Amino acid sequence: MPRFSVTIETRDGLCPASVLTPTGQAGPWPAVIFFMDGFGIRPAMWEMGQRLADRGYVVLLPDLYYRMGPYPPMNPREVLADPELMNVLMKTVASLDRDRKVSDTAACIKFLISRPEVEGDRYGVTGYCMGGNVALPAAGAFPGRFTAVASFHGGDLVTDEPDSPHRFVKHMMGYVYIAGAVEDAYFTENQRICLEKALAGAAVPHLVETYPGAHHGFAVSDAPSFDLAASDRHWASLFRLLHESFAPEP
Numbered sequence: 001m002p003r004f005s006v007t008i009e010t011r012d013g014l015c016p017a018s019v020l021t022p023t024g025q026a027g028p029w030p031a032v033i034f035f036m037d038g039f040g041i042r043p044a045m046w047e048m049g050q051r052l053a054d055r056g057y058v059v060l061l062p063d064l065y066y067r068m069g070p071y072p073p074m075n076p077r078e079v080l081a082d083p084e085l086m087n088v089l090m091k092t093v094a095s096l097d098r099d100r101k102v103s104d105t106a107a108c109i110k111f112l113i114s115r116p117e118v119e120g121d122r123y124g125v126t127g128y129c130m131g132g133n134v135a136l137p138a139a140g141a142f143p144g145r146f147t148a149v150a151s152f153h154g155g156d157l158v159t160d161e162p163d164s165p166h167r168f169v170k171h172m173m174g175y176v177y178i179a180g181a182v183e184d185a186y187f188t189e190n191q192r193i194c195l196e197k198a199l200a201g202a203a204v205p206h207l208v209e210t211y212p213g214a215h216h217g218f219a220v221s222d223a224p225s226f227d228l229a230a231s232d233r234h235w236a237s238l239f240r241l242l243h244e245s246f247a248p249e250p
Helices: 043-053 076-081 083-094 098-113 130-141 189-201 228-246
Strands: 003-010 013-020 031-035 058-062 123-128 146-152 175-183 206-215
Touching (some): 003 043, 013 098, 031 043, 031 130, 043 058, 058 098, 098 130, 123 130, 123 228, 130 146, 130 175, 146 228, 175 189, 189 206, 206 228
Parallel strands (some): 031 058, 123 146, 146 175
Antiparallel strands (some): 003 013
8 A cells, every 4th residue: 555644643733644655665665754835735745745655765744734624625726816715825834833843843753763664764855835944944953864855946945034944954964955946936046045055054965956947836736837847857856865865875
């Protein structure tokens, strides 16, 4: 069974999650935490998680909106076209402050440690849009647990707030790959430069780049801004990052 449902006990309640494993492959496997975008858990997230899993990983996909209770799957096109739905969405996204992101990550790590299908005790983490923002605080709070960190079209990675993700990179130990879109108001050129300086100043191995012609949400198949070429580039970069990070020592 490549995908099955689990419940993770967190500080704030019970978090539904999906575990995706490689189709037709024997484990155990290295684990990757997959942080969803702002539109929540839906088929597009499962499909992306399975594509990642089939490269030889256990993928943990937690529903970060568990605090709000059950909700119907969101259609990104419908939400983006409706101001009222967008207002609700932005409030929901904003409810995930750094404290909650770190707390939920701790619960995910505890869950992975307990699983027999997981190989090793260092993991990968990737996230998209909102999840791309979550990935950085996760890795910054638990530096010894993450060997590979990826963020794709993550929003608000650099802000003036004291809990801005770029302020917590100094203890990261894994390789960090961040990809934004050139046409993305949530990740400007100034933000890219500031993030680059923060990572370089902390001596964190990293690559921060922007994809020309792409827009915010380029990697997610059901997003109006989905861009096949940019999505393919994102997959190639993510697979390379994970392969090199989990490759056995020579």
